[in-house]
Amino acid sequence: VIVTAGAQQALALVARAIATARIGAGDATYNGALDAFRSAGIAVACSGDIDYVIAGVSNPHGIEIADRGALLASGRPIIVDEAYAELRFDGHLGRPLLADAPGRVWHVGTISKTISPGLRLGWLIPPTAHHDAVLELKHAADLHASSVSQAAFARLLELTCYDAVIDRARSGYADRAAICADAVARHVPGMRFAEPEGGMSMWLESDDRGDDIELLATALTYGVVFDPGSLFRPEPCEQIAMRVSFSSAPLHELDEGARRLGRALAHWRQDRRAA
Amino acid sequence: VIVTAGAQQALALVARAIATARIGAGDATYNGALDAFRSAGIAVACSGDIDYVIAGVSNPHGIEIADRGALLASGRPIIVDEAYAELRFDGHLGRPLLADAPGRVWHVGTISKTISPGLRLGWLIPPTAHHDAVLELKHAADLHASSVSQAAFARLLELTCYDAVIDRARSGYADRAAICADAVARHVPGMRFAEPEGGMSMWLESDDRGDDIELLATALTYGVVFDPGSLFRPEPCEQIAMRVSFSSAPLHELDEGARRLGRALAHWRQDRRAA
Numbered sequence: 001v002i003v004t005a006g007a008q009q010a011l012a013l014v015a016r017a018i019a020t021a022r023i024g025a026g027d028a029t030y031n032g033a034l035d036a037f038r039s040a041g042i043a044v045a046c047s048g049d050i051d052y053v054i055a056g057v058s059n060p061h062g063i064e065i066a067d068r069g070a071l072l073a074s075g076r077p078i079i080v081d082e083a084y085a086e087l088r089f090d091g092h093l094g095r096p097l098l099a100d101a102p103g104r105v106w107h108v109g110t111i112s113k114t115i116s117p118g119l120r121l122g123w124l125i126p127p128t129a130h131h132d133a134v135l136e137l138k139h140a141a142d143l144h145a146s147s148v149s150q151a152a153f154a155r156l157l158e159l160t161c162y163d164a165v166i167d168r169a170r171s172g173y174a175d176r177a178a179i180c181a182d183a184v185a186r187h188v189p190g191m192r193f194a195e196p197e198g199g200m201s202m203w204l205e206s207d208d209r210g211d212d213i214e215l216l217a218t219a220l221t222y223g224v225v226f227d228p229g230s231l232f233r234p235e236p237c238e239q240i241a242m243r244v245s246f247s248s249a250p251l252h253e254l255d256e257g258a259r260r261l262g263r264a265l266a267h268w269r270q271d272r273r274a275a
Numbered sequence: 276v277i278v279t280a281g282a283q284q285a286l287a288l289v290a291r292a293i294a295t296a297r298i299g300a301g302d303a304t305y306n307g308a309l310d311a312f313r314s315a316g317i318a319v320a321c322s323g324d325i326d327y328v329i330a331g332v333s334n335p336h337g338i339e340i341a342d343r344g345a346l347l348a349s350g351r352p353i354i355v356d357e358a359y360a361e362l363r364f365d366g367h368l369g370r371p372l373l374a375d376a377p378g379r380v381w382h383v384g385t386i387s388k389t390i391s392p393g394l395r396l397g398w399l400i401p402p403t404a405h406h407d408a409v410l411e412l413k414h415a416a417d418l419h420a421s422s423v424s425q426a427a428f429a430r431l432l433e434l435t436c437y438d439a440v441i442d443r444a445r446s447g448y449a450d451r452a453a454i455c456a457d458a459v460a461r462h463v464p465g466m467r468f469a470e471p472e473g474g475m476s477m478w479l480e481s482d483d484r485g486d487d488i489e490l491l492a493t494a495l496t497y498g499v500v501f502d503p504g505s506l507f508r509p510e511p512c513e514q515i516a517m518r519v520s521f522s523s524a525p526l527h528e529l530d531e532g533a534r535r536l537g538r539a540l541a542h543w544r545q546d547r548r549a550a
Binding site: 004005006008009012038116117118119120136137139140141142143144145146147148149 | 279280281283284287307310311313314391392393394395411412414415416417418419420421422423424426427
């Protein structure tokens with residue numbers, strides 16, 4: 001296990017260690033992973049020589065989309081990001097892909113989504129054959145993960161019950177997810193989404209096509225914000241989609257936010273019809 | 276100012292941002308910088324298209340070796356690492372090269388040598404034209420520097436007198452440097468060195484040639500250790516040199532360490548004559 005500055009650094013190290021491949025990341029994926037891969041000069045597309053999956057709960061989808069059987073059958077290396085795995089609302093922790101394909105799984109974890117992003121602590125378990133090379137890359141990148149952060153986290157594990165912290169996070173996010181999904185269903189017409197299974201966001205897809213940055217500008221005038229779908233796309237896509245997050249807004253604002261999003265979308269659609 | 280995970284990450288980011296150059300680093304330099312540059316695929320040699328200098332006190336030399344006038348006159352970009360600048364025993368803080376050549380200086384600083392390496396806090400001031408690109412590289416590498424570390428350091432600055440901490444470190448290291456230099460002069464024949472001007476190590480050079488790893492193995496059998504000079508060389512060099520550190524050994528062990536080093540060196544020289 002190589003301790004890293006969050007899952008982000010783990011992904012950046014993987015990207016540098018596998019420097020020649022094209023990574024397949026599905027229809028949409030964590031934008032920071034796209035940055036890490038592209039920053040290392042690696043192409044990312046919907047499919048590739050190596051798969052990148054966010055196991056348990058995919059970001060931005062808010063649901064499990066990884067097909068375990070297909071991934072194992074493919075024989076390709078797999079980058080498995082478990083950033084949200086502990087935040088499934090049903091508490092189900094799937095068998096790690098690492099357990100079944102240790103020779104080709106790059107296993108990535110983090111405490112950023114459960115404990116604290118500010119500690120910058122994550123981990124990477126590369127296939128054994130790559131371990132020494134990755135350790136050298138880590139050393140050249142920043143010598144070592146913060147020992148102060150590691151000591152603080154170790155202390156926190158002594159002083160608190162980790163399972164209780166996770167349970168509380170899960171149930172808190174589950175409540176927010178239910179309210180957010182309900183609000184979007186009522187106030188934002190023409191958006192498809194799956195009821196979130198975990199995490200802190202949901203992924204809305206529409207049949208609209210166009211520039212989602214333009215839509216975002218309209219939304220801002222209505223006092224609401226979303227993450228434009230284009231940020232998450234491995235390949236350019238005209239379909240309007242977005243990630244909406246329910247992680248920290250006060251509960252009563254989730255409903256109001258959805259109302260405003262609905263109005264902004266109506267306004268934007270009207271402008272486009274007029275144009 | 277871009278806050279980084281120590282000076283090491285600052286150097287790694289510089290290396291990635293300037294990706295095409297050959298870096299000139301003099302006869303010997305910080306081995307972590309060599310790692311950072313080479314890990315980004317950049318050649319390092321004694322001289323190059325871009326200079327890397329450790330201003331104020333060079334590591335491993337323990338003295339100032341940067342020629343300010345020549346660097347400014349060269350017109351080349353300069354990577355200026357101030358890791359030890361505050362640890363000059365005379366307390367003299369030279370005018371930063373950044374002040375005179377902001378368009379071509381990559382300024383690197385850190386609290387690792389003065390406050391705590393475990394917090395992983397440093398900084399990079401790139402030339403303005405490179406700022407946005409470097410910020411993107413930093414973001415892709417690990418999102419951001421630990422906010423917990425930054426808060427802890429801010430708190431420490433509130434609660435302690437930073438200047439007094441530095442003064443204490445300076446005078447403590449100055450005492451150690453004097454004892455170490457005296458011990459080496461008495462017990463390790465055939466080694467040239469400059470009286471350290473700051474920092475926590477000194478650089479010994481001899482007229483011996485050979486494999487310093489072999490010498491290190493001999494030293495270990497005598498119960499003493501040094502950093503082999505070859506680690507610090509931008510270009511291969513047969514001359515036996517070494518960095519000896521006086522940062523943390525109990526004072527009375529510095530003299531004993533030098534005695535053992537002298538004996539190990541005599542043993543190694545005898546073996547080589549016999550061979």
